[in-house]
Amino acid sequence: MFGISVYLSSDNDFETTIQHASKNGFSLIFSSLHIPEENPANYRHLLIRLGATAKTHDMQLVLDISAESLAHIGLTIDNADQLTNLGVTGLRVDYGLTTEEIAKLAKKIKIYLNASTIDSTFLEALIQAGVDISQVEAFHNYYPKPHTGLDIPFFKQTNDFLHLHGLKIAAFVPGDGEKRQPLFAGLPTLENHRHSNPFAAALELETLGVDNIYIGDPALQARTTEQFAAFAKDGMLLLDCQLAPNLDPEIQKHLLRPDNNRMDPARDLIRLEKSRPALGKIDIAPIPSNKRHIGSILIDNNLFGRYQGEITIALRDLTAEQKTNIIGQVTPESIAILPFIKPGQALQLRQHN
Structure with a gap:
C-alpha cells in the first residue's frame, strides 16, 4: 500500500x-x-x-x-x-x-x-x-x-x-x-x-x-x-515518452493506449503484445537507423516480415537495426521504471512535452 x-x-x-x-x-x-x-x-x-x-x-x-x-x-x-x-x-x-x-x-x-x-x-x-x-x-x-x-x-x-x-x-x-x-x-x-x-x-x-x-x-x-x-x-505502469515528429497517426494512437509486456519477457526488449495484431497490416517503410539506446521506442518495419508492426522498448543499448524504426524515446525518469516491468505487466506510454 x-x-x-x-x-x-x-x-x-x-x-x-x-x-x-x-x-x-x-x-x-x-x-x-x-x-x-x-x-x-x-x-x-x-x-x-x-x-x-x-x-x-x-x-x-x-x-x-x-x-x-x-x-x-x-x-x-x-x-x-x-x-x-x-x-x-x-x-x-x-x-x-x-x-x-x-x-x-x-x-x-x-x-x-x-x-x-x-x-x-x-x-x-x-x-x-x-x-x-x-x-x-x-x-x-x-x-x-x-x-x-x-x-x-x-x-x-x-x-x-x-x-x-x-x-x-x-x-x-x-x-x-x-x-x-x-x-x-x-x-x-x-x-x-x-x-x-x-x-x-x-x-x-x-x-x-x-x-x-x-x-x-x-x-x-x-x-x-x-x-x-x-x-x-x-497495476498499470505509466511511462513518459517523447514521440518522433510526423509519426503515422494510427501508430501514434495505438502507442498511447494501454498494453502489456508479453508473458514470455525478452532479455533486451519490452514487447507490447497488442501492437502486432493491431498494426501488422500497415505497410511500415524502413527509415535510416541509428543505435538504439536504452528507452528507445521501436517499431518493426516491412523488412521484418511477419513481425512488422510490433512495438518494443529497448531495455539496454542495442546496435542499429535496419528492420526496426526508432519512433520515440522514454524519458530518463521513466527509464528508471523499466527494470521493474514484469511478465504480462500492464503499461501505458504517455506523451511528455
Whole structure:
C-alpha cells in the first residue's frame, strides 16, 4: 500500500492534501509528534484536525511518538492509546520506551518499531512480555541529511530477517514536489533514492521486501501522483515518452493506449503484445537507423516480415537495426521504471512535452 506524510504545521491544509491523496490510491498517512522545526504547542489541535480528516477518508494514520512528545499533548505512555479516539490507528515508537511499555501499548493499539534496531533478542523479549507479534510492524526511518540513508545490502538483509519473523515492513521514498525542511534534500530511506523518481523508487522498495511505502516529503508532482494512482488502481505502469515528429497517426494512437509486456519477457526488449495484431497490416517503410539506446521506442518495419508492426522498448543499448524504426524515446525518469516491468505487466506510454 502507498502512504503520504503529513506534518503538524499550522499552515498545512490537511483536508485538501488527504482528500487528494485518497482519490489517487493512497491509503496510509504518517505523521510525527517530534519534529524540531514545528511548535509542539500546536500539536493537539492540529492532530485533532488530522485525525478527523483521516477518519473521513478511511485512511490509516501512523503517529511517530516518544514519551517526551506525548507530554506536549497531555498524554503519557500509560494512556497513549487514547489517540485512537482522535483517528490514530498506530504508533511508531523509536527511543525512550522500555520493552514493558511497548508491550503494554501493543495490547491496545498497533505498534510500529524502528526496523533497523529490531533483533532476535528484542523480539523474544517482546513475546515474553506478552506481545502479539501480529500487532507489531517494522518501520524504517527516513534520512533528511544527504549521504546518511541506508545502503541496499543492509536494507535487504534487515528486511529478510523481519519477514522471516512475520513482520510487515514500511519505508520511505522522497517526493518530487515540495521538499521538507530543514535541509530540503528529500526524505528517503535508501540513499540511492534521494534524487530518484519517487514512483521508480517505490517499485524498487517493493522488490526489496517493503509492504507499505510512504512519500517522506510533503508533495508529489501531478504526473508522479498519476503514476501512483494508476498502479494502485489497476497495476498499470505509466511511462513518459517523447514521440518522433510526423509519426503515422494510427501508430501514434495505438502507442498511447494501454498494453502489456508479453508473458514470455525478452532479455533486451519490452514487447507490447497488442501492437502486432493491431498494426501488422500497415505497410511500415524502413527509415535510416541509428543505435538504439536504452528507452528507445521501436517499431518493426516491412523488412521484418511477419513481425512488422510490433512495438518494443529497448531495455539496454542495442546496435542499429535496419528492420526496426526508432519512433520515440522514454524519458530518463521513466527509464528508471523499466527494470521493474514484469511478465504480462500492464503499461501505458504517455506523451511528455
